[in-house]
Amino acid sequence: MRPITAGDNGRCAVPSAAEYAPTPMNVHHLELFYYVAKHEGISAAVRHIPYGIQQPAVSGQMAALESNLGVRLFERSPFRLTAPGRKLFAQIETFFAGLDGLEGQLRDTDRPELRLAASELVLRLHISTVTQRLRARYPKLLLSLTPGYQAQFETWLRDGLIDLAIVPIEARPKGRQSLLRLARVPLVLLVPKSSPLRSAADLWKQKKIREPLVSMPAASSVTRSFLRELRKLGVTWAQSVEVTSMEMVTTYVANGEGLGLNLAIPEAIAHPEVRVLPLLGFTPMEIGLRWNGDPSPLLRDAIVAFQQYTRETWPDWIIEDTLPPEKKRK
Secondary structure (H helix, E strand, O other): OOOOEEOOOOOEEOOOHHHHOOOOOOHHHHHHHHHHHHHOOHHHHHHHOOOOOOHHHHHHHHHHHHHHHOOOOEEOOOOEEOHHHHHHHHHHHHHHHOOOOHHHHHHHHHOOEEEEEEOHHHHHHOHHHHHHHHHHHOOOOEEEEEEOOHHHHHHHHHOOOOOEEEEEEOOOOOOOEEEEEEEEEOEEEEEEOOOOOOOHHHHHOOOEOOOOEEEOOOOOHHHHHHHHHHHHOOOEOOEEEEOOOHHHHHHHHHOOOOEEEEEOOHHHHOOOOEEEEEOOOOOOEEEEEEEEOOOOHHHHHHHHHHHHHHHHHOOOOEOOOOOOOOOOOO
């Protein structure tokens, strides 16, 4: 707002009403402040904000919010909300806390929609039984089924493009993502039927293996887990062929492109030209479900249905994980 000054005619130039109006608060700044106040600090907030943003950016936008309001909202170290900060947080907390699961609730009100991502094999062979059970309860269910691989699923969940993903699980997720583990699936080594190898242990004697390794992307949980186990054995094996599906691993091994790392899912590894070698002593890969925030009623039903299907289909691999109780919705 500009100061009152004398005009050319000697009169005071009075600012208009528009010039007196305060600048509206930036909603994005308020959202970031909500996370900072809730998690008691900028660095902690960055770990929980459900999209990518760096700590300096949050610090800068908090400074902009305080400058716009003309007050200090919190002390940085040690963290403490000021009186204005506490008042602002009390005003916005209910709104931002209530956003978790709201998108799913709004969709469920009219035509329920489930956006699911999984590997092509899982979508093709194992999803229909679950979706048929869901349709019995949600006759108007709209399904969106998207194939892909692990890195894509993580990004799609973060960006809100999917509701549920079936993925390998290595660690607890950060931010708003939640998980439920379904099964521990053994890793196996695939070799051509003509290979003289009769056990994986025979291969480890080489210490530095020269045969081409066919596996899913190096960043995938399956490949990382396998290479960790090899390091424990003092074995070095560089990946030679990177593919994007379990079925492609098997096909490349059958075509003589190398030896393949895979999960012991029968539909993925069955091939007349391939022999399966168990990876004894290797940690099984945990497979589970990931989603964002508090699941809607539809999403909860889908999670329970997947858990029941896993229990029926792979009883020896099941993990009896528990879905947290449903939160009361305001």
